[in-house]
Amino acid sequence: MSENENHEQSTVSVIGLGQMGTRLAQAFLTAGYATTVWNRSPAKAEALAAQGAVRAATVEEAVAASPLVVVCLPDYATVSGLLGPVAPRLRGRALVNLTSGTPEEAAGMAGWAAGHGADYLDGAAMSGTRLVGRPEALFVLSGSPDAFATHRTVLTSLGNPVHLGADPALAPVYDTALFGMAWGALAGFYHAVALVGTAGVDPAAFAAVATEHMPFVTSLMADHSRQIEDGDFPDDDGTVDVHAAAMEHLLDASRAGGLGTDVPELVRNLLRRTAATGHGSSGIASVAGTITKGGRNA
Ligand SMILES: NC(=O)c1ccc[n+]([C@@H]2O[C@H](COP(=O)([O-])OP(=O)(O)OC[C@H]3O[C@@H](n4cnc5c(N)ncnc54)[C@H](OP(=O)(O)O)[C@@H]3O)[C@@H](O)[C@H]2O)c1
Structure with missing residues (x-):
């Protein structure tokens, strides 16, 4: 079979059915x-075959079957080992x-x-x-703009595919950044659940109110990202000193309730370090500078 005679039979091939x-x-x-x-392990393809998928006998067959090949495996070494x-x-x-x-790894694979x-x-x-x-399922993608334009409609069946740019390294950078951000929010949530629990509030009741609060929190991101870009931190959303004092209240309440204080301590320490660099009366987005400069900013 020549390279062009690949007998494509599918729109998309998926390699790795974890x-x-x-x-x-x-x-x-x-x-x-x-x-x-x-x-x-061929057994994992059985349910998909019942749903109409074509089962390839080999990786080569799977690759040859479609113009779009999606791989999802534990790590890049496995991808290289299979596709090489x-x-x-x-x-x-x-x-x-x-x-x-x-x-x-993304740059190398590209x-x-x-x-x-x-x-x-x-x-x-x-x-x-x-x-x-x-x-609402977000997929971040980066690399070939042509490939994204050509296959965007098919990829949209996965959810919301967002192309970040031509640099293939951007997707893993966003992946880890968003993962860390989600954990920051969840760590705050877990601490909050524990705190309201000391007042007899059950987690689901709190989650309902917390969900109502999140649009305000996310609304700050656009403004604060502009402030970070400009290096100018108006105190519209409170100063670092005011938030540091509020964080001490959260720490006191947590200690009084016999809770771990890891989460509020992390934030309190960031606010303290930011204040120590002369930003006590700046807006809270000035904390970003403390992180960027490893806490050594002037
Ligand atoms: N699961 C999630 O919620 C999630 C979310 C975001 C991102 N991811 C990412 O998606 C990727 C896959 O995760 P997963 O949760 O689907 O993993 P998983 O359930 O553990 O599945 C791993 C898959 O890789 C295959 N595999 C492992 N070693 C292999 C080898 N040496 N040769 C051929 N195939 C091999 C397995 O085949 P067998 O069936 O034969 O074992 C299985 O199909 C990971 O990079 C993960 O970080 C996962």
């Missing part, structure tokens, strides 16, 4: 796209790698794919597995 890969394949199938699947021997088959196709990794004539998009699923296939 928790995430299975959900990806299901979403493509649900959206009505002809989907070829491959997994090391079939690299010539990638020519003219788009490879979308939704495996978690580092910016360096270079490798380009060397084999493939367009490359690195990406990350940001909304776990449960939301995959729903419009």
